[in-house]
Amino acid sequence: MNAQAGTKSHADSGHTGPALLEVRDFQVELITDAGIVRAVDSVNFSIHRGETVTIIGESGSGKSTTAMGVLRLLPDDLAVLSGTVLIDGVDVVAVPKAIDKVRGRTVALIPQDPMTALSPVHSIGSQLSEAIRIAGAASKEKDAVRARAIRLLEQVHIPTPEVQLKKYPHQLSGGMLQRVLIAIALASEPQLLVADEPTSALDVTVQAGILDLLLELQEQRGIGILMITHDLGVARLISDRIHVMKDGSFVESGDVQQVVEQPATEYTRNLLAAVPVLGPWDETPTVNTDPKSTASNTTAAGDAALTSTGVQND
Numbered sequence: 001m002n003a004q005a006g007t008k009s010h011a012d013s014g015h016t017g018p019a020l021l022e023v024r025d026f027q028v029e030l031i032t033d034a035g036i037v038r039a040v041d042s043v044n045f046s047i048h049r050g051e052t053v054t055i056i057g058e059s060g061s062g063k064s065t066t067a068m069g070v071l072r073l074l075p076d077d078l079a080v081l082s083g084t085v086l087i088d089g090v091d092v093v094a095v096p097k098a099i100d101k102v103r104g105r106t107v108a109l110i111p112q113d114p115m116t117a118l119s120p121v122h123s124i125g126s127q128l129s130e131a132i133r134i135a136g137a138a139s140k141e142k143d144a145v146r147a148r149a150i151r152l153l154e155q156v157h158i159p160t161p162e163v164q165l166k167k168y169p170h171q172l173s174g175g176m177l178q179r180v181l182i183a184i185a186l187a188s189e190p191q192l193l194v195a196d197e198p199t200s201a202l203d204v205t206v207q208a209g210i211l212d213l214l215l216e217l218q219e220q221r222g223i224g225i226l227m228i229t230h231d232l233g234v235a236r237l238i239s240d241r242i243h244v245m246k247d248g249s250f251v252e253s254g255d256v257q258q259v260v261e262q263p264a265t266e267y268t269r270n271l272l273a274a275v276p277v278l279g280p281w282d283e284t285p286t287v288n289t290d291p292k293s294t295a296s297n298t299t300a301a302g303d304a305a306l307t308s309t310g311v312q313n314d
Contacts, residue, residue: 018089019046020192020224021070021107026083026093028062028069028248039065041248042083045241047192047224054227054235054256056271057245063228064112066245067194070226071109072099088191104135108185112197114177118169124180125149125165128187135188152183156213175206182213192224199234211238233275236260244268 028040040062047053055063068074070085072092085093088106092099103109111117118127128149133140146165153161156179169177178198185193195214199207215238218225229235235242235256242259244252244267252265263269 017049019048019086020088021045021047021226022084022086023070024084024086026066026069026085027081028065028074029080029082030065030074031078031080036080039248040069043243043245043250045243045250045253047226049191049224050218050222051240052218052225052227052238053241053243054229054239055243055245056229056232056235058230058271061245062248063230063245064196065248067196067226067228071103071107071194072096073109105188106190107192107194108188108190110178110181110185110193110195110198112200114174114181114202115169117181118177120169122168123165124167124169124172128152128165128180128184131184131187148187149183152186153180155186155217156180156183158183173206174202175209178202178206178210179213182210182217186217190223192226194226194228196228197230198227200229200231207234214238231275232260232271244271 023043023045025042025044026040027038027042030037030039043066045053045055055066057063065074069079069081070087070092072081074081076096081093083093084091087099087102090098090102092102118124125146129145132145132148132152149165150161153164158164158176158179164172164176164180169180172180181198193214198214199210202210211234214225217223225238227235227238239256242252242254242256243250244259244265246267252259252263252268254264259268260272263272
C-alpha cells in the first residue's frame with residue numbers, strides 16, 4: 001500500500017451504539033445430490049461503524065458462503081439458513097423479505113471478479129445510472145443522475161469520468177472496473193460494504209490502490225466493511241478483527257495483531273506461512289560446468305561486463 005494510507009490504525013477498539021451487522025449462531029445448510037452439507041456452522045461476529053472485520057480461509061472454507069448467506073443471495077431452494085442476522089437491527093433470517101429493505105441500501109456488495117460482474121453490452125454510465133436510480137439516493141432526472149455518476153467516479157479516483165461513462169467494460173482495465181464496482185456499491189450511500197475477494201483478480205500494485213481506496217472511503221464515511229479474502233497479507237493491512245475459517249467454522253478469532261503475531265492454531269500458522277516473502281537478492285552468476293556450453297558461458301560473461309560498464313547491446 002502507498003505511504004499515504006499505509007496500514008489501518010487499530011487504536012480505537014471501543015464501540016458505541018448498535019452494531020451495523022450482528023451475526024449469531026448462523027448456519028447455512030446446502031441441499032446437494034449427495035445429501036445435506038453444512039457449509040457454515042454456527043458462526044458469530046459483529047461489525048460496527050468504521051470497522052473492518054475479515055473472514056479469512058482457504059478455498060472451500062465457507063467464507064464466501066457466509067457472506068452470500070448474510071445477504072440472502074443463496075438460492076432459497078438450495079440453501080437453508082438458521083440463526084440470527086441483524087442488519088441495522090433487522091433480522092433477515094427470521095423475516096426473509098426484510099432483506100429487500102436493506103440490501104442495496106443499508107448494505108451493498110462489491111463482487112469478486114470485476115471482469116464478469118458488469119454487463120458487457122451496456123456502458124459504464126448506463127450501469128452506474130441504473131444503480132443510482134434503484135437506490136433512490138438522487139433525483140431520477142437524467143442530468144441529476146449523470147451528475148451523481150460523475151461524482152461517484154471522482155470519489156473512487158477514476159480520471160476523466162465524463163469520458164469513462166461512455167465506455168464499455170472491455171475498454172477498461174481490471175483495476176478501473178473494480179473502482180466502477182465500488183462506485184456502484186456506493187450509489188446507495190450504504191453503511192456497510194461486503195467485499196468478496198475484491199482484489200483477488202488484480203495485480204499486486206493494483207490491489208494496493210484498491211485497498212487504499214477502501215480505507216479512504218471508510219475514513220471519510222465511517223462505513224463498516226466485511227472483507228472476505230484468502231490473503232492474510234490483505235487482512236493484516238485493512239482489518240480491525242480477523243476470523244479464521246476452516247470447514248465452515250471459525251477456528252480462531254481476535255484482533256488483527258493478536259491473530260497475525262500470535263496465532264493460536266496450526267491452521268492459522270500455515271496460512272501465515274503461505275504469505276510470500278521476498279528473500280535476499282542474489283547477484284551471483286550461475287556457472288555452467290558443462291564443457292559443451294563454454295561458448296555460451298563466455299558470451300554471458302561478456303554481456304555482464306558490458307552491462308556493468310553501462311554499454312547496452314540492442
